[in-house]
Amino acid sequence: EAQVTQNPRYLITVTGKKLTVTCSQNMNHEYMSWYRQDPGLGLRQIYYSMNVEVTDKGDVPEGYKVSRKEKRNFPLILESPSPNQTSLYFCASTNRVGGLYNEQFFGPGTRLTVL
């Protein structure tokens, strides 16, 4: 089954304790992204990657890091989480075929609470 998986689904942590949210896709997609969802703001892009070892900032990258060492994986790293990073996080992946855009496939979301 084609899917994007994220782990963990729920996480409660404390300020300053480094954490990683994993994201993996099994569709051989080139493009992967991280979004955060906050009430009244919709989803906003944090980082994206166009291929292995190619990453770039989205609209809200402060306080986050990413890496893309393998095509299928795109972890999100919070090296020193703060309460303003409490949010719902989504990983997404997609491809372009023949110049046409394909839909984004979203993971199930990770609810993060930073105390």
Place this chain on the structure above:
Amino acid sequence: AQTVTQSQPEMSVQEAETVTLSCTYDTSESDYYLFWYKQPPSRQMILVIRQEAYKQQNATENRFSVNFQKAAKSFSLKISDSQLGDAAMYFCAYTEGAQKLVFGQGTRLTINP
């Protein structure tokens, strides 16, 4: 920068009736894609319908249809014969390619039985 605006934070409709959710966007590009996503309480993001800007014909998916007005930069979603399972948060989104989706603020839709 591209922006997407959903001016209705909440909407409600009686079961079996029709409801329209509004979305406007701002872009200087001529080639792009627009989407409506549904997010039920499970939080999963589900693609409802998509529209390519170069297509003049409005997209339709069963009970869901859009009114795409390119000159006005408007992209509304019409849900016909509303069902209880349609209750969710709905997001309008814009993209020029695979790198990024720009989302609106969302509209929470309630279906009254």
